Amino acid sequence: xxxxxxxxxxxxxLVVVLAAARSAHADIERFxxxxxxxxxxxxxxxxxxxxxxxxxxxxxxxxxGGVPDENQxxxxxxxxxxxxxxxxxxxxxxxxxxxAGRQAVLxxxxxxxxDADTLHLGDTRFALRELEALVRGSSAxxxxxxxxxCRSGSVTRVKGGTPAPAIALxxxxxxxxxxxxLTASTAGEDAxxxxxxxxxxxxxxxxxxxxxxxxxxxxxxxxxxxAFRYTRDHTxxxxxxxxxxxxxxxxxxxLRGRADLALADLGKxxxxxxxxxxxxxxxxxxxEGAQGRIVGEIVASASRRTLSLRPGRYVVRGRTxxxxxxxxxxxxxxxxxxxxxxxxxxxxxxxxxxxxxxxILRGVAGPFGGAAIRSPIIDGASACVGAxxxxxWVRADVTFxxxxxGCRGEFSNRTLDATTDALALDLRVAKAWDLRGVxxxxxxxxxxxxxxxxxxxxxxxxxxxSAAAHVDAGLGAVVPLFGRLYLTSELAVxxxxxxxxxxxxxRELTARFALYGVLAIGAWL
Numbered sequence: 357x358x359x360x361x362x363x364x365x366x367x368x369x370l371v372v373v374l375a376a377a378r379s380a381h382a383d384i385e386r387f388x389x390x391x392x393x394x395x396x397x398x399x400x401x402x403x404x405x406x407x408x409x410x411x412x413x414x415x416x417x418x419x420x421g422g423v424p425d426e427n428q429x430x431x432x433x434x435x436x437x438x439x440x441x442x443x444x445x446x447x448x449x450x451x452x453x454x455x456a457g458r459q460a461v462l463x464x465x466x467x468x469x470x471d472a473d474t475l476h477l478g479d480t481r482f483a484l485r486e487l488e489a490l491v492r493g494s495s496a497x498x499x500x501x502x503x504x505x506c507r508s509g510s511v512t513r514v515k516g517g518t519p520a521p522a523i524a525l526x527x528x529x530x531x532x533x534x535x536x537x538l539t540a541s542t543a544g545e546d547a548x549x550x551x552x553x554x555x556x557x558x559x560x561x562x563x564x565x566x567x568x569x570x571x572x573x574x575x576x577x578x579x580x581x582x583a584f585r586y587t588r589d590h591t592x593x594x595x596x597x598x599x600x601x602x603x604x605x606x607x608x609x610x611l612r613g614r615a616d617l618a619l620a621d622l623g624k625x626x627x628x629x630x631x632x633x634x635x636x637x638x639x640x641x642x643x644e645g646a647q648g649r650i651v652g653e654i655v656a657s658a659s660r661r662t663l664s665l666r667p668g669r670y671v672v673r674g675r676t677x678x679x680x681x682x683x684x685x686x687x688x689x690x691x692x693x694x695x696x697x698x699x700x701x702x703x704x705x706x707x708x709x710x711x712x713x714x715x716i717l718r719g720v721a722g723p724f725g726g727a728a729i730r731s732p733i734i735d736g737a738s739a740c741v742g743a744x745x746x747x748x749w750v751r752a753d754v755t756f757x758x759x760x761x762g763c764r765g766e767f768s769n770r771t772l773d774a775t776t777d778a779l780a781l782d783l784r785v786a787k788a789w790d791l792r793g794v795x796x797x798x799x800x801x802x803x804x805x806x807x808x809x810x811x812x813x814x815x816x817x818x819x820x821x822s823a824a825a826h827v828d829a830g831l832g833a834v835v836p837l838f839g840r841l842y843l844t845s846e847l848a849v850x851x852x853x854x855x856x857x858x859x860x861x862x863r864e865l866t867a868r869f870a871l872y873g874v875l876a877i878g879a880w881l
Contacts, residue, residue: 629665629692
């Protein structure tokens with residue numbers, strides 16, 4: 357049996373160990389220098405969101421990154437010399453803290469213009485190698501450099517120009533030293549901004565990942581590896597749809613004694629709330645009253661669908677295959693809010709485009725097909741009954757609809773039976789107005805057609821083929837059915853210009869009027 361004295365010694369030792377561990381954890385300080393500059397060289401287009409991205413990064417580092425305000429420097433629109441002095445001063449603060457036995461993590465972020473060799477801070481230049489030297493030369497145990505600029509991937513190249521190898525990181529203790537470099541693009545690529553996201557692709561997905569979208573294992577810690585994987589994958593997917601082409605973020609590491617580091621601790625601040633989103637939609641989250649600032653995104657394919665947010669009201673926008681879901685939700689301190697799609701407004705894509713939500717969807721298109729009927733344009737003939745098939749492009753101000761129409765009419769008397777086949781190629785242009793449950797439009801159509809008449813008679817009557825043209829004006833209506841399907845109808849007055857042959861065989865161009873109707877089903881793609 358263990359003596360009371362031994363138990364007392366063991367208990368005292370345990371207390372000392374726990375206290376030491378707690379003290380070591382408390383002595384880890386995090387510092388950040390965050391830089392954003394919208395202006396570059398005189399021949400470079402001014403960026404819209406670089407300085408905003410820097411502000412958002414600084415805000416998030418304070419919320420979940422463990423960087424207190426006094427350890428954070430945010431530089432917006434500053435010169436290269438001001439950036440240099442801020443980095444040197446931060447490194448000096450880190451050295452001072454280490455003399456007192458504290459460990460440190462340094463996070464440096466840049467968003468703005470640049471090339472493979474320099475950062476373009478307005479009309480001043482900051483060499484990438486100097487920036488890298490200031491970061492690597494810091495006495496912080498772990499140094500993280502994030503560069504969101506064009507051709508920034510040159511920083512992640514090892515000597516000889518070979519890209520850094522891909523890695524798979526695992527969680528480890530803080531002890532150790534090293535450098536981690538994340539860049540928005542490779543050495544030959546452009547880093548891109550998005551009007552829809554009001555920021556760069558790379559920084560947007562990095563921030564979304566750090567708010568919880570990248571927390572693959574659900575342990576409330578977002579590591580460097582998790583953040584990079586999420587940022588890389590979604591930056592590639594989003595940039596693949598742009599004119600500039602695919603943007604490939606890069607990752608370089610040089611660590612000793614450790615494999616990974618938590619960039620965000622989502623469970624440390626109990627005052628924060630959690631917002632969880634349903635599947636089968638991509639969600640954007642906008643902080644209400646913050647000039648429409650997007651604070652995070654959950655993509656449709658994401659396995660983790662919860663973001664860590666400060667308490668408050670947020671506007672959520674969900675894009676499904678069929679429509680935009682939009683509404684306001686409240687995030688409570690320390691609690692979880694689940695977005696209920698039934699409480700959100702639903703706007704089909706065509707209506708969304710017409711309402712001017714170009715930042716969400718600039719246009720929508722899809723096929724349609726159905727029945728068509730036209731009153732006769734040849735004396736004594738029956739109505740021309742047939743089919744119509746076409747395509748619709750919906751923009752904010754106008755709808756374009758090219759289509760092919762084919763129909764057949766008949767004529768009969770005591771001595772003659774005839775059929776008239778018409779094949780027309782038309783273009784309809786319309787202006788639409790959305791009402792409750794239905795969309796109406798006013799449109800004009802112009803087109804050309806080929807008419808072919810066949811005769812059955814006691815005498816000789818060869819087949820007759822002629823060309824004609826027509827213009828229309830009329831109304832249309834669209835009623836949503838389900839999913840992306842809709843029912844559409846049109847009623848128009850037509851003026852046809854066609855040659856009519858008299859009894860002497862002479863042809864004369866004649867105008868004939870007709871009523872035209874369409875009933876069809878379409879789908880938005």
